[in-house]
Amino acid sequence: xxxSYSFLVVNRWVKLFVGYLASFAFLISMQSIPPLMSAIMKVxxxxxxxxxxxxxxxxxxxxxxxxxxxxxxxxxxxKNMGLVGLFFICIGGIIxxxxxxxxLLIVGxxxxxxxxxxxxxSTLALIAQIFKTEERGLxxxxxxxxxxxxxxxxxxxxxxxxxxxxxxxxxxxPLVFSISAFLVWAFFxxxxxNSSKKIKSKFSLSSLKNGRIxxxxxxxxxxxxxxxSFTTWGPKxxxxxxxxxxxxxxxxxxxxxxGALIAPLTGFVSDRFGKRRTLIMISALGMxxxxxxxxxxxxxxxxxxxxFLGLIAAFIPPTTFALPAEILDxxxxxxxxxILNTCLNxxxxxxxxxxxxxIDLTHNVTTTFSTMAIFAFLPFLLAxxxxxx
Numbered sequence: 001x002x003x004s005y006s007f008l009v010v011n012r013w014v015k016l017f018v019g020y021l022a023s024f025a026f027l028i029s030m031q032s033i034p035p036l037m038s039a040i041m042k043v044x045x046x047x048x049x050x051x052x053x054x055x056x057x058x059x060x061x062x063x064x065x066x067x068x069x070x071x072x073x074x075x076x077x078x079k080n081m082g083l084v085g086l087f088f089i090c091i092g093g094i095i096x097x098x099x100x101x102x103x104l105l106i107v108g109x110x111x112x113x114x115x116x117x118x119x120x121x122s123t124l125a126l127i128a129q130i131f132k133t134e135e136r137g138l139x140x141x142x143x144x145x146x147x148x149x150x151x152x153x154x155x156x157x158x159x160x161x162x163x164x165x166x167x168x169x170x171x172x173x174p175l176v177f178s179i180s181a182f183l184v185w186a187f188f189x190x191x192x193x194n195s196s197k198k199i200k201s202k203f204s205l206s207s208l209k210n211g212r213i214x215x216x217x218x219x220x221x222x223x224x225x226x227x228x229s230f231t232t233w234g235p236k237x238x239x240x241x242x243x244x245x246x247x248x249x250x251x252x253x254x255x256x257x258x259g260a261l262i263a264p265l266t267g268f269v270s271d272r273f274g275k276r277r278t279l280i281m282i283s284a285l286g287m288x289x290x291x292x293x294x295x296x297x298x299x300x301x302x303x304x305x306x307x308f309l310g311l312i313a314a315f316i317p318p319t320t321f322a323l324p325a326e327i328l329d330x331x332x333x334x335x336x337x338x339i340l341n342t343c344l345n346x347x348x349x350x351x352x353x354x355x356x357x358x359i360d361l362t363h364n365v366t367t368t369f370s371t372m373a374i375f376a377f378l379p380f381l382l383a384x385x386x387x388x389x
Contacts, residue, residue, distance in 0.1 A: 012130040016139055018188045019123035020146055022082060025181035026089050026116035027150035029174040030058050030348075033109075034232045035159035035250050036167040038239070043167075044102040048233075052356035055232055057109035059348035062117035066341035069121045073334040078129075079189045082122040086182040088115025093175035097168055117341060124337040126189070128325045134271060136325060141267020141318035148257035148310075151231055155257075159235070159250035212327045213336050215386050217343035219280060219379040220320050224347030225354075226287060226375035227313065230256055232352040233359065233368070241365045242298065252306060259310020260317070267318030276319045280383045283319075286312035288377035295366045316379065351375060 033040070033054045041051050073081055088111055095108030123143070131139040154174075161170045234253030238244045244252070270276050290309040297305050324336030351372075358368050 014188060015130055016127060016142060018184055019126050020143055021177075022086060022119050022181045022185050023123045023143070023146040024150050025086065025174070025178040026112070026119050027146050028154055028177055029089055029093055029112050030055075030116065031147075031151045031154040031231065032158055032171055032174045034253075035155050035235055035246075036170060037232070037236060038246070039167045040105075046102065048236075048356040048359050049353070052232070052353040053106055054109055055228065055352045056349045057106045058113035058116065059345035061110055061114035062120075062345035063342050063349065065114060065117045066121055066345065067335065067338040069118050069338055069341075071335055071338065073122060073125055078122050078126050079185070081118055082126075082185045082189060083182065085115045085118030085120075085122060086178060086185055088112070089119065089178045090175065090182060091115075093171065093178050097171045097175060099168070113345070117345070120341050120344075121334065121338050124321065124340070125334045128333045128337070133326065137267040137269075137271035137318055137322045138264060139267070140321035141264035141270075144263040144267065144314075144317040144321065145261060147317070148260035148263070151257035152254045155231075155235070155250040155254035160247060210328065212387060213324060213339055215382060216320060216323050216327075217339045219316075219382045219386070220340050221343035221347040221350075222375055222378035222382065223284070223313075223316050223320070224344050225351030225378075226291065226372050227256065227351075228348045229351035229355040229372055229375065230291070233355050237359075237365060237368065241295075242302075252303065255303070255306040256310040256313060259307055259312075260314040262311065262314050263318050266315045267322070270315070270319045270322060276323060277383050277386050279315045279319050280386075281380050283312050283315040284376055284378075284380035284383065288373045288380070291369050291376055292373035294369045 037051055037054075040054070041047075069081065076084075092108045092111030092113075092115060095111065096105055099105040099108060127139050127143055128136070158170050158173060231253055234256075235246065235249040238249035238252055239246060242249070266279075270279055273279065287309060290305055290312065294302065294305060320340070324340065325333055328336045355368060355371060358371055362368070
């Protein structure tokens with residue numbers, strides 16, 4: 001009996017790692033573009049707003065497909081859905097490595113986005129299926145390391161190759177991760193069995209009418225508007241207005257994600273503290289203040305401010321990921337995570353695009369970071385309306 005229980009415990013942590021690897025493959029593919037943005041803009045002679053389409057193309061398919069993906073997980077199975085998603089990420093990555101035009105590069109990014117939508121909903125539903133409520137914050141915190149590690153890897157490793165390699169060659173790195181994740185998912189993820197109960201992801205009108213899940217989705221969208229606009233345009237802003245070399249600007253921008261490496265700890269805190277809404281409000285307020293004061297700082301103070309931004313931002317992802325399973329029936333969990341992924345990608349679209357337009361119109365760094373601060377403050381206001389169990 002104890003041996004059987006130990007196997008089940010190990011098995012679910014292995015599945016968590018597999019889900020992490022699958023989501024990481026998508027996120028490093030998504031985040032591979034910002035550190036290469038200057039090179040791509042020069043090659044295709046495009047402005048900031050047009051370059052923002054590279055992030056929009058990844059996010060747009062997920063806006064339309066994530067909720068549908070959440071609904072059909074039960075019909076086709078987590079394993080099959082995950083494989084389909086990772087297959088699309090691989091195909092999109094191949095197109096991005098061999099683009100003959102800017103339009104084809106956009107097409108490749110859109111296919112990556114479609115695959116990412118399927119993959120993220122599948123992995124989140126998998127974790128909700130295999131972890132209990134009292135462990136879910138910790139599990140989501142570990143899972144939440146995918147974005148910071150993907151961004152840190154992209155900005156500090158891919159960014160360093162920019163000066164010595166063609167940007168197309170650098171995109172082979174996320175493609176290798178995607179192919180590896182496809183093979184690992186195919187080998188380790190299985191439907192049914194005694195290790196876990198199968199999740200039922202049926203669409204119902206009552207789920208659609210649940211205002212709390214939509215409110216959580218809006219919080220998640222606004223958070224990502226702030227974070228993704230910072231990681232997308234931070235490297236170029238630090239180059240242009242602080243006269244930093246690209247290696248320094250990429251590292252400074254990645255500090256937001258380095259702070260997020262404490263996500264397992266913040267997830268554990270949210271499990272023990274219990275007041276997830278309060279944690280969201282504290283985190284959002286701290287982010288807004290930090291972003292607002294970035295233009296006033298330089299040197300070590302700028303470094304410390306952005307490090308604080310990363311630390312305080314680390315409370316929102318695991319807290320947000322844990323909430324759908326607490327406010328929705330088990331039959332609607334896939335649908336709930338579909339809403340979160342839709343809202344995530346709305347944030348990915350709106351944030352970088354809006355900030356790109358602000359940069360082109362104002363050429364003012366204070367206005368730019370103040371707009372990001374407003375994005376970060378919105379979750380504070382929305383959390384005031386949120387009722388949690």
